[in-house]
Amino acid sequence: MEKRDYYEVLGVAKNASADEIKKAYRKKAIQYHPDRNPGDKEAEEKFKEAAEAYDVLSNPDKRARYDQFGHAGMSGAAGNGGPFGGFSGGMSMDDIFSMFGDIFGGHGGFGGFGGFGGGGGTQQRRFRGSDLRVKVKLTLKEISTGVEKKFKLKKYVPCPHCHGSGAEGNSGVETCPTCKGSGSVIRNQQTILGTMQTRTTCPTCGGEGHIIKNKCKECGGEGIVYGEEVVTVKIPQGVSEGMQLSMSGKGNAGKHNGVPGDLLILIEEEADKELIRDENDLIYNLLLSFPTAALGGTVEIPTIDGRVKVKIEPGTQPGKVLRLRNKGLPSVNGYGTGDLLVNVSIYVPETLNKDEKKALEEMDKSDNFKPNTSIKEKIFRKFKTLFE
Numbered sequence: 001m002e003k004r005d006y007y008e009v010l011g012v013a014k015n016a017s018a019d020e021i022k023k024a025y026r027k028k029a030i031q032y033h034p035d036r037n038p039g040d041k042e043a044e045e046k047f048k049e050a051a052e053a054y055d056v057l058s059n060p061d062k063r064a065r066y067d068q069f070g071h072a073g074m075s076g077a078a079g080n081g082g083p084f085g086g087f088s089g090g091m092s093m094d095d096i097f098s099m100f101g102d103i104f105g106g107h108g109g110f111g112g113f114g115g116f117g118g119g120g121g122t123q124q125r126r127f128r129g130s131d132l133r134v135k136v137k138l139t140l141k142e143i144s145t146g147v148e149k150k151f152k153l154k155k156y157v158p159c160p161h162c163h164g165s166g167a168e169g170n171s172g173v174e175t176c177p178t179c180k181g182s183g184s185v186i187r188n189q190q191t192i193l194g195t196m197q198t199r200t201t202c203p204t205c206g207g208e209g210h211i212i213k214n215k216c217k218e219c220g221g222e223g224i225v226y227g228e229e230v231v232t233v234k235i236p237q238g239v240s241e242g243m244q245l246s247m248s249g250k251g252n253a254g255k256h257n258g259v260p261g262d263l264l265i266l267i268e269e270e271a272d273k274e275l276i277r278d279e280n281d282l283i284y285n286l287l288l289s290f291p292t293a294a295l296g297g298t299v300e301i302p303t304i305d306g307r308v309k310v311k312i313e314p315g316t317q318p319g320k321v322l323r324l325r326n327k328g329l330p331s332v333n334g335y336g337t338g339d340l341l342v343n344v345s346i347y348v349p350e351t352l353n354k355d356e357k358k359a360l361e362e363m364d365k366s367d368n369f370k371p372n373t374s375i376k377e378k379i380f381r382k383f384k385t386l387f388e
Helices: 006-010 018-032 041-057 060-074 093-104 140-145 290-295 354-364 373-385
Strands: 132-138 147-158 173-175 184-191 194-201 210-212 224-235 244-247 263-269 276-278 281-289 297-303 306-312 321-324 340-347
Touching: 006 018, 006 041, 018 041, 041 060, 060 244, 132 140, 132 147, 132 224, 224 244, 224 263, 281 290, 281 297, 290 297, 290 340, 297 340, 306 321
Parallel strands: 132 263, 281 340
Antiparallel strands: 147 224, 173 210, 184 194, 244 263, 276 281, 297 306, 321 340
16 A cells, blocks of 8 residues: 655645654544544554654754655655655554654643553553664665665673573562553642642652562663674665665664664765766766777767677767766665766877878868868857856
């Protein structure tokens, strides 16, 4: 199913401010909140859709990528959900509440947007792991087709001994006696308007709803240890220098089975020996000998897929551009492919032997080797465009 435009999902304009986006998300989340729509799968999907849209549009970097590349900039392949950006279908309802519950002004139940299922008025805190960043250098060939890369990442992973809980054994964790597992406490305060209630994070458990009685001997109660993981990243075709992709959930693990961070992949391009990139077009500078330019012939041109033969018409002038359609790079959004532009230059020998010099002197006497008025005007117009 094709994803809807994020601005359309939240019902805001493309130039909407951060506050407008936040208010629009809050409105949609209230409308489709699971506590208000129990058992309604469609409402649940719309609730997740709104959260995904807010995740992207509330983040300046993600929003900039989305504005430039659309969903393809947030995904592992153009037009395909993949593992990149947003939630990509991998976030649970608890993750959504954990990441965005604070924008609703407090905790607890439907009124405060607590954990999924409401009922108990709980909003337990979940730690989020930090993001990781890697750089990947790609050739033009890899950019043209898309490529799969593997990274061995040194990072924090869930402790294998306690399975990320931070506790030693099944009896190592107990419900917080202060908040009774809710993660928050209510305080009553007398004001001139009467008694006011405020809900704050539990000071005993830090909002987690439980305390670790016996800490894991391997991780010291953190629930994470330093390890490594091999991650496979699918780079979409058409990416460019400086583009940053996001792979959700592949960063450092969060403490106590929290939300893992993201893996950010920074794209770098490896310079090609013959081809120059200009957005989706490629440029090749062809240096012709004078006889080939005058008489015509066939030359070989490098492309991403190998060398191809190109016909040179007799009388080809320097500065002429030959266009090879669809021999450039594909758009990252999947909208067409660039061209290969062949810029023609004429090689003039720096030294001549006696016979070559004599032959050229004879040719120079012919009017056919002298530029006429129309040729001069054409060259002048081309030269003039360089400065306009």
